[in-house]
Amino acid sequence: MNGKQLRTLAGAFALAFNATIARADEGMWLYNQLPTKILHDRHGFDLTDAWREHLQESSVKFGTGGSAEFVSEEGLILSNHHVGSRALQRVSTAEHNYLRDGFLARTRAEEIPCPGIETRVLVGMEDVTDRVNAGVKSGSSDAESSRARRAAIAAIEKESLAQTGLRSEVVTLYQGAQYHLYRYRRYTDIRLVFAPEEQIAFYGGDPDNFEYPRFDLDICVFRAYENGKPARVKHWLKWNPAGPKDGELVFVSGHPGRTDRLRTVAELEFLRDVEYPGTLARLKRSEVLLTSFSARSGENARRARNDLFGVRNSRKVRDGALAGLQDPQLMAAKRAAEEELRTAVAARADLADVGEAWDRMARAQKEIAGLNRDYEMLERAYGFNSVLYTYATQLLRASRSRTEPEGERLEEYRESARASLELQILSENPVYADLETIKLGDSLGWLVETYGADDALVKGVLAGKSPRERAAELVQGTRLATASARKQIYQGGAAALDAAADPMIELARLVDPPARKARHEIDARREAIRQAHAKIGRARYALYGASEAPDATGTLRLSFGTVSGYQEDGHAVPAQTTFAGLYERAASQDQRPPFDLPPRWIERKRKVDLKVPFNFVSTADIIGGNSGSPTVNRQGEFVGIIFDGNLQSLTGDFLYTDNQCRALSVSSAGILEALRHVYQARNLVEELTKR
């Protein structure tokens, strides 16, 4: 939301709105288009070039989806435990489970190399919009324009790499209104220095996920090496040992993955009225099924653990997002902003062709709502919830796609996706017949509920059996549970497929035509929506330019906000938690998992200063991908590390307010206290606090 809109809204909705909405510190800003004026006017902060450069080059992109930061001259990199967890798992052995039990290198020699992790630092940005668009001829089709842009981008990237030796990427911003060339310095020799126990890194487990107050030491320390030696870095964040104060202005520098803040009202209404309620009903149904299965035995719980964690996590995310969409004030604000934008667009002769984009989108969205049932039940296979059915469909479609021209194939069956497809089909992941039977049986029951028992497809699917009996028959009858059987059919093609006479494949064959039809119909509408979005996005940029931040794209951004608590259900939630709170929570839960403490946290309690802050919240605008981002103060000092958002922040994909949405950080003070007194990591503390 830009200043002009805000003023209008403030006028129109002065009575209805909480004043805080209008002052929202929204925005994941580009480092080359920073909101210096807003920071000056609203927070009295004057952002200098040196400050920017220092924070930018201290910020690290960790792997494909996380953030991190340099915190010492000798290349120490701090990130989250959950960002480093894949690396921790990989370096663990039969003897040492570093993911679960933690790790501390007492000397440099003990630091463990983590192959396969790439980290990068953004060192240069350049607006190349004109060059990217130069090859686009007026009057050319969408496909031709797209081809011309792709060619220009490839040339720019190649040239930059040759000139600088730096990894170079052209980033699409503002829905294609802007193209910027980003250059990165890379570090590929990354070694593990410290990790706490998973138990304290993810303290409170699933029940506390996305909640606040929290008590998580969600950190992991690595070191970048160059030529076999610790990398000497010019920019790294100085450690503030006290952590931030309540009300203090803070900045978050990281790599938010994706937002869709420009979603239209029609899209949000679809999410609110159709997609989220449907998805939540499905997730809650699954959660009850899996929880109930898990409760019957420890082995059941082990088998369903991954499914259940995924379902609970998704459910919380959707529940939080839907709660935001159901807030009449937020939707009214969205509606007013859209109205204002349409009015502004209508007033500009050069944007005359943009107006219809909203109507086109609303039409397509309405059609999608009508197609959604078939698409979800059949094509996304919510009515056939078993990995065995997924395998059957993949084998069937892979075989058929071989006879189709590349361009007509479904995306995931094109040559370019073959490696990924084969990885899935030939996966050695165990398949548990009991778990597959209850999942498939339950989803077949849902199919009956959705289409009615007299529907022809339903009758064909059930073949005269009850959903549960049919599921048991299919799971027991199929040979697709073993990778070798799948491999044989995959390699044998259509003939092997027919010869298999596998009941699950026959089921997939029955469902494939209507599933494919639903897919094609919904894909066409989505393409229409994409095009309408590009049009609106470009119009928006023509009107407002860089006065508003572009949607997140996984690239480096700067957010800002204040450390502040909030009101929830009429109670005040304080901004910061302390070690005392952690120990109280563990005690009040009788140390039962996931609220139990690692032994050394119990043993060393008396060494710890219980008043020291542990976690805190701020109004900074973050999203998935920001995990591991540094939170810094006006001086650019490290005061915390982002590790989560609260439940109310789960609307962040498409809506931001600073009313209740909060970004969660582990406090720099808390990290230091734990490293000193719980882990006695003397060398590490010394390096982190060196100034």
Added chain:
Amino acid sequence: MNGKQLRTLAGAFALAFNATIARADEGMWLYNQLPTKILHDRHGFDLTDAWREHLQESSVKFGTGGSAEFVSEEGLILSNHHVGSRALQRVSTAEHNYLRDGFLARTRAEEIPCPGIETRVLVGMEDVTDRVNAGVKSGSSDAESSRARRAAIAAIEKESLAQTGLRSEVVTLYQGAQYHLYRYRRYTDIRLVFAPEEQIAFYGGDPDNFEYPRFDLDICVFRAYENGKPARVKHWLKWNPAGPKDGELVFVSGHPGRTDRLRTVAELEFLRDVEYPGTLARLKRSEVLLTSFSARSGENARRARNDLFGVRNSRKVRDGALAGLQDPQLMAAKRAAEEELRTAVAARADLADVGEAWDRMARAQKEIAGLNRDYEMLERAYGFNSVLYTYATQLLRASRSRTEPEGERLEEYRESARASLELQILSENPVYADLETIKLGDSLGWLVETYGADDALVKGVLAGKSPRERAAELVQGTRLATASARKQIYQGGAAALDAAADPMIELARLVDPPARKARHEIDARREAIRQAHAKIGRARYALYGASEAPDATGTLRLSFGTVSGYQEDGHAVPAQTTFAGLYERAASQDQRPPFDLPPRWIERKRKVDLKVPFNFVSTADIIGGNSGSPTVNRQGEFVGIIFDGNLQSLTGDFLYTDNQCRALSVSSAGILEALRHVYQARNLVEELTKR
């Protein structure tokens, strides 16, 4: 299903049907209309009058909703722990929690009086149909006929009491085609003799509820006293120390509460397509909400425990029932049976007016489907899930009903229901603001999903807030959490209601008109269905007479079946479990609750013969209310006590098959082994095994 139908079905569906369906031992038979021929023809059992009398008078109705049996000459009564739990709770003290920890009276003097429990034994039955109908004049309205019958029934009951001194009740059977006078001997001085720990009585807790195999010692022993001395009873069941064998014929004698086996296809389709899917979505939504709330702290778990147990139990019941309704074979059988009955009715001139009853019912059922949303969301208040809202509605309606003539009031606000209403309104049950807020918030969210955010009522309800914010505001703003505040408003009537200016009452006031409208509209259709049912029921009796058992009515019935395992998901489930199985289950679950064993079960394991049977299943036809019923063998000996049905039996309300539906009993052998070696209840064992 009667023999004639069965033969026809066997012809028409020979290919589609599992042969076992056609041999189903269906029926909760009247003791004065026992299926002697079926038992002779199918099981080679000749039921004698003496056998009947002995079992009938050994059978006990326990309290208002349970079953039990005499098991010694000196008045020992055996029932389930869960049937006796209310009594156990009442006699528990601050020092002794008998419900949780169990109890054993070592001497008669230690037996604990349990005031307020009534037990009865059915000692006489008489067909009084003609006398009940004698006063009904031909051509009189439904209301007039009903009045005449009620007057006749009252006279018959009064006369019988005067003549015999026995409690006398006229029971309506076959939807009003038959009226029987029942006479009971009563025992009101009931004392507690033995109860095991709740942990073993309900071993496996919620996860194992309705499941099989099971390992529950769900028993409780009382003694009837007369004139301060143990009652000497003529009829009591001899204890069979070995329990039943696989395949053995067994009988269950008890008080099944209610079945609706005569539900029409239109009604079952409504349940399958509308009511159960909707109810299950609501229950699963609640279950996730409450589970997630409970996981956050021990105190949360304590607050939500009752709600959560109720929700899980209801969810399992509905899930099981829906699974049955989704079985195409069962529905086809129901459809065929209905078709046959309609054909038979059409062929009889004297039943010419009955045919339209099915159409009337189907029409009414369709209308109910259309009205169901408003009825459930508004009148049943699923959109306002908080006891505080319930209180608000009750206060509002109670006040209004005072100005209405008795006949126009909603049923629960009539003079006859006043005591019960006041008990609810003035309840001292604690109200937890946090729990009420999340429940109300979630259900308001569901209201938005159901009606859409732009609905006028929804907008009025939310008052511009998000569902969660509105819920918090309502819960914090209302004074209805305390009984004293409710009492004041209740007694103060309309004036106090207005003066209270309570936001929850104002919300109830807003919702009341559409809620009441939905109620009236659905009540009218239900009355039409009731009348159509009575018509069909009487026609059915005219055609088939007592060759089929009437629906359960909470009165004494005899069921029969065989001890037999079943197939589930292609695996064989054996008929009986053993002590070895119990100890294995506890060990494989690492003794974690609810699979942990009471200390004495662990200590005395080596004393126990692990091969002894513990629980078993039979095909006997049971339903809620049968809990505590004796299972007896051909000799009329006690071989087990009913305590549950399996998941597949949950269709029992409207469908019975012996394919997978099973009744669960604790084996007489298992009870004896536990009493002897775990509880060392020497005197009790001696009394039970005396012959």
